[in-house]
Amino acid sequence: MNAVIDFRPRDAGCADAPVLRERGQREVFCGLTGIIWLHRKIQDAFFLVVGSRTCAHLIQSAAGVMIFAEPRFATAIIDDRDLAGLADANDELDRVVGRLLERRPDIKLLFLVGSCPSEVIKLDLHRAAQRLDGVFRGRTRVLNYSGSGIETTFTQGEDACLAALVPELPAAASAAAPDLLLVGTVADIVEDQFLRTFRAMGIERVAAFPPRRSTELPAVGPNTRILLTQPFLGDTVRALEARGAKHLAAPFPLGEEGTTLWMHAAADAFNVPKARFEQVVAPLQERARSGIARYREALAGKRIFFFPDSQLELPLARFLSRELGMQLLEVGTPYLHRQLLGKELELLPAGTALSEGQDVERQLDRCESAGPDIVVCGLGLANPLESRGITTKWSIELVFSPIHGFDQAADLAELFARPLNRRDRLVALER
Amino acid sequence: MQLTLWTYEGPPHVGAMRVATALEDVHYVLHAPQGDTYADLLFTMIERLPKRPPVTYTTFQARDLGGDTAELFKNAAREAHERFKPAAMMVGASCTAELIQDDPGGLAAALDLPIPVVALELPSYQKKENWGAAETFYQMVRGLAGPHAPAPGTPRPPRVAGAQPSCNILGPTALGFRHRDDVREIRGLLESIGVEVRVVAPQGATAADLARLGEADFNVVLYPETAGSTANWLQRNFGQQYTRTIPIGAIATREFIAEVADLAGIDPERAQAAGRSRAPWYSRSVDSTYLTGKRVFVFGDGTHAVAAARVAAEEFGFTVVGIGTYSREFAREVRAAADKYGVEPLITDDYLEVEARVAELQPELVLGTQMERHIAKRLGVPCAVISAPVHVQDFPARYAPQMGFEGANVLFDTWVHPLMMGLEEHLLGMFREDFEFHDGAAASHLGHGSSRPQPPEAISPIAMGEAAAAAAGLATSAPAGEPVAGELVWAADAQKELGKIPFFVRGKARRNTEAYASQHGVALITVETLYEAKAHYGR
Numbered sequence: 006m007n008a009v010i011d012f013r014p015r016d017a018g019c020a021d022a023p024v025l026r027e028r029g030q031r032e033v034f035c036g037l038t039g040i041i042w043l044h045r046k047i048q049d050a051f052f053l054v055v056g057s058r059t060c061a062h063l064i065q066s067a068a069g070v071m072i073f074a075e076p077r078f079a080t081a082i083i084d085d086r087d088l089a090g091l092a093d094a095n096d097e098l099d100r101v102v103g104r105l106l107e108r109r110p111d112i113k114l115l116f117l118v119g120s121c122p123s124e125v126i127k128l129d130l131h132r133a134a135q136r137l138d139g140v141f142r143g144r145t146r147v148l149n150y151s152g153s154g155i156e157t158t159f160t161q162g163e164d165a166c167l168a169a170l171v172p173e174l175p176a177a178a179s180a181a182a183p184d185l186l187l188v189g190t191v192a193d194i195v196e197d198q199f200l201r202t203f204r205a206m207g208i209e210r211v212a213a214f215p216p217r218r219s220t221e222l223p224a225v226g227p228n229t230r231i232l233l234t235q236p237f238l239g240d241t242v243r244a245l246e247a248r249g250a251k252h253l254a255a256p257f258p259l260g261e262e263g264t265t266l267w268m269h270a271a272a273d274a275f276n277v278p279k280a281r282f283e284q285v286v287a288p289l290q291e292r293a294r295s296g297i298a299r300y301r302e303a304l305a306g307k308r309i310f311f312f313p314d315s316q317l318e319l320p321l322a323r324f325l326s327r328e329l330g331m332q333l334l335e336v337g338t339p340y341l342h343r344q345l346l347g348k349e350l351e352l353l354p355a356g357t358a359l360s361e362g363q364d365v366e367r368q369l370d371r372c373e374s375a376g377p378d379i380v381v382c383g384l385g386l387a388n389p390l391e392s393r394g395i396t397t398k399w400s401i402e403l404v405f406s407p408i409h410g411f412d413q414a415a416d417l418a419e420l421f422a423r424p425l426n427r428r429d430r431l432v433a434l435e436r
Numbered sequence: 437m438q439l440t441l442w443t444y445e446g447p448p449h450v451g452a453m454r455v456a457t458a459l460e461d462v463h464y465v466l467h468a469p470q471g472d473t474y475a476d477l478l479f480t481m482i483e484r485l486p487k488r489p490p491v492t493y494t495t496f497q498a499r500d501l502g503g504d505t506a507e508l509f510k511n512a513a514r515e516a517h518e519r520f521k522p523a524a525m526m527v528g529a530s531c532t533a534e535l536i537q538d539d540p541g542g543l544a545a546a547l548d549l550p551i552p553v554v555a556l557e558l559p560s561y562q563k564k565e566n567w568g569a570a571e572t573f574y575q576m577v578r579g580l581a582g583p584h585a586p587a588p589g590t591p592r593p594p595r596v597a598g599a600q601p602s603c604n605i606l607g608p609t610a611l612g613f614r615h616r617d618d619v620r621e622i623r624g625l626l627e628s629i630g631v632e633v634r635v636v637a638p639q640g641a642t643a644a645d646l647a648r649l650g651e652a653d654f655n656v657v658l659y660p661e662t663a664g665s666t667a668n669w670l671q672r673n674f675g676q677q678y679t680r681t682i683p684i685g686a687i688a689t690r691e692f693i694a695e696v697a698d699l700a701g702i703d704p705e706r707a708q709a710a711g712r713s714r715a716p717w718y719s720r721s722v723d724s725t726y727l728t729g730k731r732v733f734v735f736g737d738g739t740h741a742v743a744a745a746r747v748a749a750e751e752f753g754f755t756v757v758g759i760g761t762y763s764r765e766f767a768r769e770v771r772a773a774a775d776k777y778g779v780e781p782l783i784t785d786d787y788l789e790v791e792a793r794v795a796e797l798q799p800e801l802v803l804g805t806q807m808e809r810h811i812a813k814r815l816g817v818p819c820a821v822i823s824a825p826v827h828v829q830d831f832p833a834r835y836a837p838q839m840g841f842e843g844a845n846v847l848f849d850t851w852v853h854p855l856m857m858g859l860e861e862h863l864l865g866m867f868r869e870d871f872e873f874h875d876g877a878a879a880s881h882l883g884h885g886s887s888r889p890q891p892p893e894a895i896s897p898i899a900m901g902e903a904a905a906a907a908a909g910l911a912t913s914a915p916a917g918e919p920v921a922g923e924l925v926w927a928a929d930a931q932k933e934l935g936k937i938p939f940f941v942r943g944k945a946r947r948n949t950e951a952y953a954s955q956h957g958v959a960l961i962t963v964e965t966l967y968e969a970k971a972h973y974g975r
Contacts, residue, residue, distance in 0.1 A: 030512070031495045035471025055437075057531040057560060062446040063474045066482075082438045085561040088535075097437035104439055121469045121532035124498070154471025155498040155532070366519060385476030385488065392486030 019353040024341060029364025032385055033313060033339055034067060035154030036162025037120065041068045042405065043166055044077040046190045049113040049218050052078040053105060054152070055098065055130060056120030067401075077112070079105065083122055094126075098133055099140075102147070112145055114219035116166060119151035146173065146219065158339040160237040160315045160404065163190060167215060170222070171244035174214075177226030179249075184210035185271055186223055186250065188242070189235030192407035193217065199234075199258075199410060202268065205285045206277045225250050230274050232267065234258060234409055236349070237316040239342045256348040258409045259317075259417060260324035261293035266348070289411040296415025297328055303422040305330035310377035312386060313337040313363050314400035319349045321381070321403065321417075326354055329418055333357045334375040337368065379424060394436065396424045442787045442807055444762035444825055448558035448568025449530045450475050455572040455662075456526055457489040457610035458638035459646075462576070463522035465513045467505070467533035467540050470495040482828050483611055492516040494533070506538045513544050517551070523643035524552045524580060526572065531560035552643070554579040564785075566661040566737065566763055569609055573638055574665040580646040585673040592675030595653055601700035602632040602652040606667055606678070607659030608639035613740070613824040615639060617837035618658055622683060625840050626656065629693065629707040631700050638662075650674035654699045658682070658839065660739055661763060682739055685747035686713045686844040713844035719751055730855070733758040733799035735782070735790055735808050736823025738766020740838075742773045744803045744822045747847055749777065758782065758797050760790065762805075787811075798943045801855060806830070816943075818854035924953055926961045933963045948973045 037060055040052045054060045061080035068076075081101045086092040098117075106112060115137075117130045134149035141147060150169035152162040167188070177184065185208050187199055196213045203211045212223035227249035231242060235257070242252050255270035256263045265286060272282045309331050311318045318338040325331040335358040343350070353359075360368070365386075372380060372395075380390055380397045387397040398421055408417040445451075449466060456464035457479055466472070473493050479485045494512045496505050513527060527540040541555025554575050558568045595601065605622060608615035616639075623633050634652040635645045649655075649670060655678040657667045667678040677699050683692035690708065697704040718724060732754045734745045738761045748754040760782030761770045767783045774781035782793050791811045794802060802812040802819040806827040812819035821830060822838070836850075837843040926934070930949075937945050945966070952969035953961050 030473070030493050031470050032473045032476070033470060034474055035469070037471070038474075058440075058443060058445075058447040058564065059449075059472060059531050059560070061440050061443045062450065063471065065442055066446075066478055067474055076441055080440045080443075082440050082443075083561060084438065085559070087437055088561055092437070094437070101437050101439045121471070122535060125501075125532055125535045153498075154469040155496065155501065158470065366515075383477070384481050385473060386480070388480040388484060388486060389488045 018351045018355055019357050019359060020347065020350045022350070022353075022355070022357065022359055025358070025360040027360060027362045027364040027367065029362075029367065031158070031313075031339070031363040032365040032383055033363065034159040034383070035063070035121070036152035036157025036159065036165055037064055037118065037154075038067050038159055039152060039162030039166060040064060040078045040118065042190055043163060043215070047114065047215050047217065047219055048077075049111060049220070050077065050116065051105070051109060051112040051114070052116045052118055053102065054078065054080040054118045054120055055123045055128065056080055056083065056118075057122045058082055060120045060122075077109075083126075083128075088126065094128055095133055095136070099137065102137055106141060106145055115141075115145050115147045116169070117147065117149040118166075119149065119153055121153045121155050124151060124153045124155055148173070160235070160317075161340070163235070164238045164240045167238060168240040168244045170215065171225070171241065171248065174222050174248065175224045176248070177224035177229060179227050181224075181226060181228050182210060183228040183230060183275060184212065184224075185275065186225065186229050186231050186245070187211065187213045188231050188233050188245070189238055190215060191234045191409045195234075195407045195409045195413060198412060202285060202289065203271060206268075206272055206275075206281055208271060208275045208277065230271065232271050233345065235317070236320060236342070236345055237340075239345055242345065254348055256323065256352060257317075257320040259320045260328045260414050261290055261297060261411060262328060262352075263320060263324055264293070264409070264411050264414065265290060286411075293411040293414040296412075297418050299415065300418035300422040301329055303425055304418065306332065307378040307425065308332045308334050308376070309421070310334045310372050310375055310380045311336045311338075312365075312368060312372075312380065312382035312400070313339040313360070314381070314383055315404050316340060316342070317400075317403055318381070319346050319353065319359075322357070323349050323352045324414075324417065325421060326357075327352065328414075329421075331421075334377050335360055335368075335371060337361075337363065339363070379421065392436075396428050398424050438786075440786075442810075444785050444787070444805065444807065445565035446475070446478075447531055447560050448563045448565060448571070449528060449556075449560065450478070451565040451568025451570070451662075452526065452528060452556055452558060452572040453479070453489055453491055454565075454569050454609040454611050455576065455638045456491060457485070458608065458640070459490075459576070460640060460642045461523040462490065462526060462643055463516050463520045463524075464489075464491045464526040464528070465509070465516050465540070465544070466491055466493050466528060466530055467509050467512075467538055468493045468495065468530035469532045470497050472530050472532075479610055482826060483831055484828070485610070489610070490520065490522070492520075496533075501536070505533075505536060506543055509538055509540055509543050510547060513540075513547055513549070517547075517549050522551060524554065524576070525549065526554050526556055526576065528556035528558055529560075534560050552579055567765060569662045570665050573606075573609075573662055574669060576638070577646055577649060577666045578669060580643055581649045581670070582673070584647060584650055588673075590675075595701070600630065600632045601654075601702060602634050603654050603656050603696075603700070604634050604649055604652045605636040605656045605658060607657055607661075607663035608636065609659075609662055610639070611824070611826055612639075612659065612662075613737075613822075613826055613830055614836060614838045615659070616831075617835050618839040618843065620835070621837040621840035621842050622656065622658060625683075625689075625693070625710060626696065628710045629697065629700075630702055631696060650676065652676065654678060656696065661737055661766070682743050683839045684740070684743035684843060685751050685847065686716050686841070687750055688743060688746065689713070689840055689844060711841045713841040715751065715844040715848040718848050719753070724753075724852075727852070727855070728753045730754045730800045731757045731797070732801045732803060733794055733797055733808075734822070735760045735762075735802070735804040737761060738763045738769050740823035742766075742769050744847075745773050745777065747844075748803065748851075751844070752848075752851065754801070757799055758793060760784065760793070798947060800941070801851070803851065820851045820854055923959055924950055924961060925959060927963075930961045930963050930966050933966055945970070 087094045117134050119130050130149040134147045138147040148169050150165040225248045229250035231250050231252045253270040255267045258264040258267040322333050322336040337360045341361045381400050390397050407413050479489045494508050527544040544553045608619050655667050655676050657663045657678050670676045679695050681692040681695050683689040693707050697707040732748050734741050741761045745756045745759045756777040759774050762785040771781045794811050802808050803822045805823050809819045836846050949966050949969040
């Protein structure tokens with residue numbers, strides 16, 4: 006036996022594991038990218054980025070798949086007249102917003118979204134939003150948040166947006182019965198499943214945030230219990246806690262195990278009888294398990310490497326490792342929020358290589374020498390890796406697909422099995 | 437501040453990336469905040485390049501702004517040099533880094549790297565992608581070929597007797613609209629008439645190739661948007677003439693050959709025998725009669741728009757009803773073309789304005805960019821894409837140039853494809869009540885690219901001003917008998933008769949009828965008014 010006493014509980018997983026922190030080139034999106042799903046989620050909201058041509062080009066390029074749908078976002082492009090002070094930026098913004106709302110009378114909620122240039126020139130969008138909110142009161146609410154790359158990475162844009170929306174939530178009476186608030190954007194169909202399942206457990210007072218319409222904002226108060234559907238919502242949680250709500254710590258609802266533990270956290274907080282919980286959840290678990298089993302053979306033992314992207318990396322790695330038997334070579338995440346991801350860290354196999362931040366060139370070196378079977382990475386890296394014979398999974402698809410919950414667990418596994426399946430099918434094809 | 441839904445061009449540093457990615461052994465160190473790396477996916481996903489663009493970003497964040505972003509840049513440049521060992525380096529700033537004024541050029545000079553370093557000044561708040569590409573190419577050529585230029589005023593020595601004439605091909609970049617195939621086509625054409633192609637740049641050129649650009653006898657400029665300023669500089673400094681004809685279409689290809697033969701001093705008649713297109717015969721074939729006078733709206737970058745309008749008018753027999761460009765740098769050329777066709781030029785990068793113009797003009801075919809493809813789809817007008825901005829579909833697996841003899845064939849196929857075929861058009865017109873000829877039914881030969889008018893509800897007010905929507909005849913959802921445009925009222929039977937007109941000309945019929953009614957003080961549009969208007973306007 007080893008003389009050194011290990012104080013950590015034996016099954017603490019990665020709770021105290023060392024993390025490789027890197028600061029170099031980060032091959033990640035900025036928070037503006039969140040607009041791509043947020044503008045579809047909140048159907049009467051419009052997102053006006055106040056930024057540069059680069060911002061407009063980014064959203065357009067990142068949203069390439071959706072370019073032919075009617076957008077509820079736009080960019081107010083700052084030009085040199087604004088910078089030189091020849092035009093008053095605030096007057097210009099008022100003009101642009103006026104034109105926009107004239108054309109879109111259906112918009113009930115307008116977000117002015119800050120960008121790198123607007124942050125650097127210190128354009129006060131908070132004041133601008135307040136001013137415009139006064140002008141359009143009774144018709145369109147005007148709020149602001151920053152999706153700038155200097156302040157937010159990819160999914161943090163949603164965090165900033167939701168945190169800005171929290172003060173708008175009506176107050177729940179302090180004597181109100183406890184209610185459950187599911188926080189984070191998930192596919193509508195998944196949200197409906199969650200609401201249905203919680204109600205079946207007897208948790209009647211349950212709502213989702215963000216809502217599908219800005220006129221349906223859920224109330225929040227000291228008796229509100231928050232359950233996060235997404236791991237990247239640190240600021241939103243803080244803002245909700247400031248309104249008195251209590252965060253329920255749990256792993257995230259990815260995979261059968263994650264979804265069970267996530268729902269269990271709510272069931273515990275709402276004193277759902279064990280039998281009732283089992284009764285509701287057991288058939289769903291069974292369905293999820295049998296769905297996942299179909300992909301176990303394809304994925305078990307396969308070596309996976311995660312580049313940082315959406316902050317979903319830890320929950321995904323936990324699912325793939327524990328439910329599909331994949332080997333984790335490195336789990337990179339842009340930002341590791343220890344508190345929100347505490348339960349996930351406990352579940353990760355001890356010894357998992359974790360990295361936070363990025364130096365993309367060094368990470369590519371590590372990736373290559375680790376010899377993965379599959380790499381999860383962004384769109385800028387995927388084809389270059391594929392051309393070197395390395396199978397990849399686009400990480401952005403994990404943000405755009407319904408992957409949460411019991412009934413999507415198998416779909417999630419399939420997203421990882423598909424590139425491997427494809428590689429096998431094309432084995433005879435020349436490179 | 438400009439309200440922008442979709443943008444035709446990216447920022448100028450994306451233009452610089454297109455040049456860096458096209459070159460073989462050059463690295464671009466870009467001072468830029470986290471997030472600007474999105475631009476990599478343009479190359480790896482849209483163009484499907486199997487390698488990352490040769491670009492290192494500093495990706496600074498808010499916490500770096502308080503510290504030393506200049507040091508961050510120097511480290512990035514130093515490490516990029518060590519890792520990638522480029523033959524030359526470009527350094528510059530994206531829009532945000534431009535604001536913090538770290539002077540990448542000065543910082544890079546201080547590193548004293550053992551390679552040429554070209555500092556790019558690309559004003560992000562004034563200029564756009566194509567300008568950025570042109571400026572970058574020009575600065576690279578000036579920086580690398582400049583030291584080899586003869587003393588000012590030195591006349592270019594005549595070509596050695598018996599030596600093969602030679603040229604460079606200038607302009608093709610990464611993410612260019614069909615540049616890959618245009619280069620192959622034009623290179624083949626030049627070689628087949630006995631002209632040696634020394635360097636193609638920037639696409640595929642090394643830093644050393646740029647340095648020896650002055651050696652060729654003359655330059656062939658395929659894309660003035662990216663190569664115009666470079667060709668001018670080479671002419672001034674090396675006495676190299678350059679071609680002005682853009683070989684898009686069968687006629688322009690002939691003119692291009694004549695121009696090259698002249699510059700190269702070769703027999704023009706022999707050169708013209710180098711090849712031919714099938715397209716001119718196809719266009720003369722009786723089957724193409726139905727193309728006569730089709731009303732076409734053209735929009736794109738300056739060069740492609742002007743070329744497409746000419747091909748449309750002179751090779752297809754179409755009527756150009758509108759022409760425009762998003763590149764202000766080429767407004768003059770587009771205005772001149774508009775004059776030639778007697779139409780109003782549209783110089784704008786505002787997608788909404790373009791949409792309103794298309795709606796107002798009701799063309800039968802749109803030749804535009806991916807943006808106009810979107811507009812045309814919504815308005816139910818056939819469309820073919822002729823210009824950047826590019827989409828993954830603009831990088832077909834097959835060989836599909838726009839230029840040269842084969843390019844003319846490609847244009848014929850791709851422009852005719854979205855249109856209703858001759859006899860089919862007649863049948864649809866004659867037997868409107870055939871249950872399989874309903875408006876939703878696509879023409880038989882059309883695949884996924886078929887255009888069907890979307891229900892008017894699908895067109896939102898932001899995409900289209902109400903006036904434009906009315907002009908486009910999209911107010912058809914209004915029930916018969918109710919006022920539609922101003923005082924005009926459609927009688928139920930007239931409305932029904934209008935419905936018998938095939939959808940692809942119905943908008944025009946509605947517009948003409950209403951215009952006729954207003955002019956003649958007719959308040960209630962009847963079946964008779966419809967036919968009187970038809971007689972008045974002709975087809």
